[in-house]
Amino acid sequence: MSWFSPGRLRAVVLKEFVQMRRDRATFAMIVGIPVVQLLLFGYAINSDPRHLPTVVLDADGGPYARAIVQAMRRSGYFEVRDHAPSEAAARELLQLGRAQFVLNIPVDFSRRLLRGERPAVLLEADATDPAATGPALAALSLLMAGVLDRDLPGPLAELHGGAGPVELLVHRHFNPENITQYNTVPGLMGVVLTMTMVIITALAITRERERGTMENLLATPVRPLEVLTGKILPYIAVGYLQISLVLGAARLLFDVPMEGSLALLYAVALLFIVANLSVGITFSTLAKNQLQAVQMAFFFFLPSLLLSGFMFPFRGMPGWAQAVGGCLPLTHFLRIARGVLLKGAGFADIAPELWPIALFMAAVMAVALKRYRRTLD
Amino acid sequence: MDLVIDVQGITKRFGGKTVVNGLDMQVGRGEIHGFLGPNGSGKTTFIRMLCGLLTPDAGSGACLGLDVLRQQAAIRLQVGYMTQRFSLYEDLSIRENLDFVARLYAVPDRRAAVAESLERLGLAGRSRQLAGQLSGGWKQRLALAACLIHRPKLLLLDEPTAGVDPKARREFWDEIHQLAAGGLTVLVTTHYMDEAERCHRIAYIAYGSLLARGTVPEVIARAGLATWEIGGPDLPRTAARLRALPGLEQVVAFGGTLHVSTRDRARAQASLAEAFRGGAQRCAEITPGLEDVFISLMGAARDNFERGAAASETREEAPRP
Numbered sequence: 001m002s003w004f005s006p007g008r009l010r011a012v013v014l015k016e017f018v019q020m021r022r023d024r025a026t027f028a029m030i031v032g033i034p035v036v037q038l039l040l041f042g043y044a045i046n047s048d049p050r051h052l053p054t055v056v057l058d059a060d061g062g063p064y065a066r067a068i069v070q071a072m073r074r075s076g077y078f079e080v081r082d083h084a085p086s087e088a089a090a091r092e093l094l095q096l097g098r099a100q101f102v103l104n105i106p107v108d109f110s111r112r113l114l115r116g117e118r119p120a121v122l123l124e125a126d127a128t129d130p131a132a133t134g135p136a137l138a139a140l141s142l143l144m145a146g147v148l149d150r151d152l153p154g155p156l157a158e159l160h161g162g163a164g165p166v167e168l169l170v171h172r173h174f175n176p177e178n179i180t181q182y183n184t185v186p187g188l189m190g191v192v193l194t195m196t197m198v199i200i201t202a203l204a205i206t207r208e209r210e211r212g213t214m215e216n217l218l219a220t221p222v223r224p225l226e227v228l229t230g231k232i233l234p235y236i237a238v239g240y241l242q243i244s245l246v247l248g249a250a251r252l253l254f255d256v257p258m259e260g261s262l263a264l265l266y267a268v269a270l271l272f273i274v275a276n277l278s279v280g281i282t283f284s285t286l287a288k289n290q291l292q293a294v295q296m297a298f299f300f301f302l303p304s305l306l307l308s309g310f311m312f313p314f315r316g317m318p319g320w321a322q323a324v325g326g327c328l329p330l331t332h333f334l335r336i337a338r339g340v341l342l343k344g345a346g347f348a349d350i351a352p353e354l355w356p357i358a359l360f361m362a363a364v365m366a367v368a369l370k371r372y373r374r375t376l377d
Numbered sequence: 378m379d380l381v382i383d384v385q386g387i388t389k390r391f392g393g394k395t396v397v398n399g400l401d402m403q404v405g406r407g408e409i410h411g412f413l414g415p416n417g418s419g420k421t422t423f424i425r426m427l428c429g430l431l432t433p434d435a436g437s438g439a440c441l442g443l444d445v446l447r448q449q450a451a452i453r454l455q456v457g458y459m460t461q462r463f464s465l466y467e468d469l470s471i472r473e474n475l476d477f478v479a480r481l482y483a484v485p486d487r488r489a490a491v492a493e494s495l496e497r498l499g500l501a502g503r504s505r506q507l508a509g510q511l512s513g514g515w516k517q518r519l520a521l522a523a524c525l526i527h528r529p530k531l532l533l534l535d536e537p538t539a540g541v542d543p544k545a546r547r548e549f550w551d552e553i554h555q556l557a558a559g560g561l562t563v564l565v566t567t568h569y570m571d572e573a574e575r576c577h578r579i580a581y582i583a584y585g586s587l588l589a590r591g592t593v594p595e596v597i598a599r600a601g602l603a604t605w606e607i608g609g610p611d612l613p614r615t616a617a618r619l620r621a622l623p624g625l626e627q628v629v630a631f632g633g634t635l636h637v638s639t640r641d642r643a644r645a646q647a648s649l650a651e652a653f654r655g656g657a658q659r660c661a662e663i664t665p666g667l668e669d670v671f672i673s674l675m676g677a678a679r680d681n682f683e684r685g686a687a688a689s690e691t692r693e694e695a696p697r698p
Binding site: 211 | 481
């Protein structure tokens with residue numbers, strides 16, 4: 001009797017594909033997770049929030065003040081809801097969180113502007129969440145410099161340039177267009193793969209055991225390696241489907257630049273997919289039931305999400321967290337994906353990130369093979 | 378005799394518990410061998426050792442002429458094992474399940490083998506139905522078809538008819554007899570007496586040890602049991618009264634009668650004569666049935682086991698000062 005038979009492997013692979021097709025929940029997860037995560041991280045979770053509710057207190061009422069408000073509207077960051085009746089009312093809106101900003105334009109704004117006195121406008125911001133207001137404030141300071149250029153023609157043009165005609169009383173470091181998606185979407189590819197690959201395969205063997213089909217499978221001539229690889233292969237195809245989904249979205253929805261070679265990225269992704277699948281298979285051999293398998297998958301998923309540099313900048317983490325993160329495949333795949341897509345990295349650039357993934361995979365696979373054998377007794 | 382199963386002293390322990398204790402078994406070619414015993418007596422464990430799912434801790438022997446300890450992989454190729462619980466894929470269709478199993482065994486001319494198997498079991502018309510949607514009886518037929526598809530020489534059936542209606546059970550047994558007539562050897566566990574009586578020979582185990590073996594009449598005769606059937610009014614109170622009498626080992630309700638059995642015929646006869654003097658009950662000695670014998674064996678084994686366990690406990694405590 002042969003030690004490894006392609007025929008038996010084929011049997012397991014075909015069976016897995018049919019089961020995958022029948023299992024609506026798993027199938028929904030394969031497509032649903034990338035789509036939901038794309039929408040969440042691509043649109044909902046945005047570190048560059050726009051359309052922040054803004055209230056204007058215009059004591060001047062002149063055309064220049066109106067021009068500033070118009071420019072703020074056009075910037076997209078401010079949604080000027082209404083003009084507050086009084087200072088107290090405006091402050092209350094801010095207090096209640098109904099307004100993110102209150103813009104105060106002083107009484108003699110136009111007069112002082114034309115005299116070249118650089119009048120000040122005061123922007124009061126609800127700064128409870130600095131991340132939310134930061135980009136808007138930054139954009140406004142840029143805006144103030146050039147906003148009145150067209151409104152100050154002829155002899156007034158001397159007010160252009162320099163420090164600008166108006167002084168803005170909130171200052172923020174210049175950062176005009178902070179496009180989060182460029183950073184998030186390539187990383188999302190790795191997050192999606194980690195999540196689905198691990199969970200789906202974690203269930204694969206546990207399900208066989210829970211439904212009693214494992215006993216039948218063990219009684220046949222099929223070998224552990226044939227079962228394990230037979231369960232992994234179909235999901236490699238699934239992984240590539242997900243990569244294509246995310247990359248398609250990156251291109252069509254988010255205009256993420258693709259500087260490097262996509263072929264290289266696809267090729268390297270194989271290692272990452274197999275690494276995650278072997279984690280799932282290992283959990284599957286350790287878990288007693290499907291619930292446990294899912295729990296284990298989450299234990300793996302959370303540190304991957306938090307310590308890989310996807311959520312927080314890797315270099316900002318303490319040393320121990322960097323050490324843990326350095327063991328996880330996602331950390332390295334993130335660098336590969338961002339490197340290839342954003343910086344146009346070639347194989348030589350990403351090679352140092354490949355061997356930690358390979359090492360991780362080998363260790364995990366060894367545990368899986370050992371554990372699977374033991375289930376015979 | 379051409380022995381398909383010939384094992385001696387097969388032992389299996391889980392933790393500190395001996396589940397199968399030095400079991401011997403010989404089964405000849407074409408024989409239907411019944412394997413009986415209470416739940417947890419080690420029947421399933423023994424069968425799993427025969428088909429290589431578990432490795433015995435002690436013992437030796439051959440299955441299909443191959444060493445049970447060292448040639449498990451080769452044994453598996455020629456054995457069909459039907460598990461106690463339905464263990465095919467409920468989310469695969471009937472045909473897909475059979476096809477999967479046929480591929481695993483590398484059955485030559487697979488398509489034809491699957492088609493023939495569907496035909497033979499009368500499942501051809503429903504081959505696209507998902508296995509999970511089948512009723513208990515059909516699931517059982519499918520499971521049987523799946524373990525026959527690679528033409529095994531030995532069939533191991535672990536409680537194949539649990540939860541199956543009487544008609545389907547009878548058809549199942551007719552099928553088993555046909556297969557055995559064709560030279561297939563069958564080892565089957567069951568809790569049903571009527572099924573035990575349809576086996577060529579039976580073995581009875583409890584607490585991992587063999588208690589009786591032979592044809593049904595042999596097992597009954599060797600038990601040395603005397604049984605009386607008691608009929609008449611108010612049987613529950615009679616039963617309570619009889620249980621208190623000396624020499625009556627078991628009093629069991631059988632429909633409208635009571636069966637009183639014992640291995641101490643003389644003492645029981647005296648007790649019964651005393652109890653029914655001038656009463657309204659009828660009392661007649663009958664030939665004990667297989668069930669009477671098994672209940673008696675089970676009771677004796679339990680007493681032995683408990684005494685053994687108690688003895689070993691005292692032994693363990695004895696050395697302490």
